[in-house]
Amino acid sequence: MNNDMQGDSKAIVSNQMGVHDKLEEIVKKHLAHRSRKPYQEHTLAAFEQVANRVAQHQGDIILDSCCGVGQSTRLLAKRNPDALVIGVDKSAHRLGKNDQELTEKTETSDIDNFMLVRADLNDLYRLIEQQDWLIKKHYILYPNPWPKSKHVQRRWHGSAVFPEIISIGETITLRSNWKLYLEEFLLAAELAGRKGTLTAVKDQLPLTPFEAKYQASGQQCWQLEIV
Structure with a gap:
């Protein structure tokens, strides 16, 4: 059986029962004081x-x-033929994994x-914002949840x-398969003046290998759309 479809993914366990009590304070601090960290050469x-x-x-x-491996990037490119889809990951290993297999799996051999x-x-x-690029859609699919309360600042929001x-x-x-992550992101977005809608994922074709595993394990996946 394809490992992507094995139903063996464990549900997220956290010592945090609701929205982090320091989240609003953290978000407001970051909104008021932008990062000035030097950029990495790569x-x-x-x-x-x-x-x-x-x-x-x-x-x-x-x-x-x-x-990750770029499955979602390929599928999004296939669904949006007139758009340029830019897939970004920090891992060269993940990006270079099973290129031919993924191309066949997503039926994107003729997609460029x-x-x-x-x-x-x-x-x-930070570089994208400085250049004021007009990004039509921004996807963040199944980010690392960092479920321990002490790691809240490692979550994107x-x-x-x-x-x-x-x-x-x-x-x-x-x-995400952790609804609380999206509830926190929505709160952070609202603090920044944007609105969003949280719904259950109903796609039949998984966008990512993680989504396939979560669905095969019987876990509910959730989607947050910020406008």
């Missing part, structure tokens, strides 16, 4: 590579953050409107780059 190089492709593209730009890039999103988000994240994309779509 991300600057990746940004230049992406910028060259963006400059040559005439249609919409879609950003697929934390794309996407690119996969290794970069640190903590830097890339608790991170120093949340102000840049929330400003990128006409719509921002997140998916």
